[in-house]
Amino acid sequence: MRVVVTGGAGFIGSHLCKRLLEAGHHVLCVDNLITGSERNIAELRHYPHFAFLYHDVTQPFAFEAEAIFHLASPASPVGYMEHPIETILVNSHGTYLLLEEARRQQARFLLASTSEVYGDPLEHPQREDYWGHVNPIGPRACYDESKRLGETLTMEFYRQYRTDVRIVRIFNTYGPNSQPNDGRMIPNFITQALKNEPLTIYGDGSKTRSICYVSDLVEGLMLAMFHPQTTGEVFNLGNPEEHTVLEFAQTIIRLCHSSSPIVFEPARVDDPERRRPDISKACRLLGWHITVPMEEGLRRTIEWFSKEQSSLSAIS
Ligand code: NAD
Numbered sequence: 001m002r003v004v005v006t007g008g009a010g011f012i013g014s015h016l017c018k019r020l021l022e023a024g025h026h027v028l029c030v031d032n033l034i035t036g037s038e039r040n041i042a043e044l045r046h047y048p049h050f051a052f053l054y055h056d057v058t059q060p061f062a063f064e065a066e067a068i069f070h071l072a073s074p075a076s077p078v079g080y081m082e083h084p085i086e087t088i089l090v091n092s093h094g095t096y097l098l099l100e101e102a103r104r105q106q107a108r109f110l111l112a113s114t115s116e117v118y119g120d121p122l123e124h125p126q127r128e129d130y131w132g133h134v135n136p137i138g139p140r141a142c143y144d145e146s147k148r149l150g151e152t153l154t155m156e157f158y159r160q161y162r163t164d165v166r167i168v169r170i171f172n173t174y175g176p177n178s179q180p181n182d183g184r185m186i187p188n189f190i191t192q193a194l195k196n197e198p199l200t201i202y203g204d205g206s207k208t209r210s211i212c213y214v215s216d217l218v219e220g221l222m223l224a225m226f227h228p229q230t231t232g233e234v235f236n237l238g239n240p241e242e243h244t245v246l247e248f249a250q251t252i253i254r255l256c257h258s259s260s261p262i263v264f265e266p267a268r269v270d271d272p273e274r275r276r277p278d279i280s281k282a283c284r285l286l287g288w289h290i291t292v293p294m295e296e297g298l299r300r301t302i303e304w305f306s307k308e309q310s311s312l313s314a315i316s
Contacts, residue, residue, distance in 0.1 A: 002026045004065040006057045006098065007072035009036035011178040012112070012170070012214060012221075014044070016069060019218050021047045028063055031072065032056040034086060035079040040177045057094045058086075065105060067225055070098050071112040073147075077140070077268070078183035084142035091146035092153070099157045099165070108164045110225045111154045115171040115238065115275055116144045125242075125276040128169070128234045138270045151234075158232045166230045168221060171238025171277045175214030175297065176304035186211060186298075189249055190305045193256035203267035205246030208274045212239040213297030216290050223286040230285070238277035239290050255298055 003020050007013040008029030013036070020027050026049040029041060033054065044050045055061050057072050073090050074080040080087040095111060102109035118126045119134030134144045157163040174186040181191070192199045220237035224230055243251075249262050282288045292300075 001066040002028070002064055003067045003069065004028045004030060004063055005069045005071060006030045006094070007036065007070075007112070009033055009038060009041050009052070010071065010075070011040070011175070012173060012217060013071045014040035014177050015175070015214050015218050016071070016221055017041065017044055017050065019222060021050055023222070025049070027051070028053060028065065030055050030057055030061070034083060035074045035076070035179070035182070037179075057098065058089045060097055063101070065101075065107050067108040067110075068098055068102050069110045069112070069221065069225065070095060073112070074143070075114070076179070076182035076184045078181070080143040081139055087142045088146040091150040095150040095153050099153060099163060102165070103157060103161050103163045106164070108225055109154070109157075109166070110221065111150055111165070111167045112221075113147045113151050113167050113169045114143070115169055115236070115277065116140065117148050117151065117169060119144060120270060120272040121274070124274050125240060125278040126236065127278040128236055128281055135270050140270050155232070164231050166224050166232070167234040168224050169234065169236050170217060171236065171275065172209055172211045173214055173217045173238070174211050175301050180305065180308070185209060185245065185248060186252075186301065187305070189252045190256065190302055193252050193258035193260050194302070194306055194309060196259050198261050198263040199249045199253065201245055201249060201262060201264050202271065203245070204264060205244055205249065205262075207245050207271065208242045208276065209245060209248065210239045210242045210276045211248070211294065211297075212237070212290065213292035213300075216292050220282060220286065220288045223288050224282075227286050233285070235282045235286065236277040236279050237282055237288070238279065239294070240277055240279055241294060242274070242276045251295070252298060252302070255295065256302055
């Protein structure tokens with residue numbers, strides 16, 4: 001198939017492009033590099049069926065595709081708080097333009113949404129039919145609310161035009177190609193632990209998170225797009241194994257053989273207390289399962305960050 005991946009030079013998008021190429025698809029990666037990096041797709045340029053288009057998907061562009069994965073959006077708090085308007089536009093107008101193309105070309109469309117649509121959830125774990133608890137005017141709203149609007153647009157294209165859409169709500173994902181300074185918990189902790197610097201915990205460390213290794217997430221994206229009978233469906237994709245932030249910090253210090261202390265800073269505004277997906281729908285309908293245990297995924301990620309740090313310090 002000819003497949004378009006918007007945001008393909010980002011963390012998850014780069015892994016998805018590689019997985020699609022390995023499956024024999026032709027991939028057009030479209031990215032304006034606002035938070036992504038050409039480094040992430042450097043190795044993909046050797047595939048004959050890979051093409052990169054430097055483009056802002058809030059502007060129309062010509063392409064032919066049978067499937068469109070719409071991943072373009074700043075995703076880390078640092079990224080979307082630095083680019084709030086761009087974040088709103090790519091998730092609203094960008095989503096609209098891509099849905100129009102999916103409708104015109106009768107292509108499959110997948111919206112990469114987020115667990116942030118649940119806000120600071122009052123139900124635990126979160127199922128797809130939970131409506132969320134979101135602050136519409138807080139500093140995270142540019143991300144949460146624009147993803148919610150993107151979901152609404154996607155479902156209206158399904159209801160009005162029967163466009164072949166699906167929505168995936170991604171929970172915290174980690175792995176190689178994530179940006180070391182993007183403010184997300186795992187990259188932060190690993191970068192700090194590898195340098196034996198203090199690990200910063202916002203709050204008292206009792207908030208919980210569940211993290212999914214990127215290869216598992218990408219398998220979920222592939223299934224959601226290509227598995228039969230996913231049209232019009234919404235799937236949570238993430239790892240339901242829940243740990244406190246303090247436990248993540250301690251595990252990473254141990255796996256990095258680090259001497260870093262842990263320091264506590266005030267909790268961030270609107271940072272959710274607990275986040276854990278209910279993935280029973282994806283397991284049942286897609287046959288999707290987590291295969292990479294947390295410590296194994298963390299080891300692979302630490303190894304990648306450690307190589308990155310060495311190559312960056314060799315350059316400087
Ligand atoms: P990322 O920032 O690494 O990648 C996003 C990519 O989109 C970047 O390469 C960026 O340059 C590109 N982009 C942004 N705006 C664009 C525009 N207007 N035109 C073209 N390209 C644009 O983030 P990621 O972690 O890879 O996230 C990918 C998707 O998954 C996002 O939609 C995000 O909301 C969603 N998601 C990610 C996570 C996670 O844990 N990583 C969790 C929930 C949802």
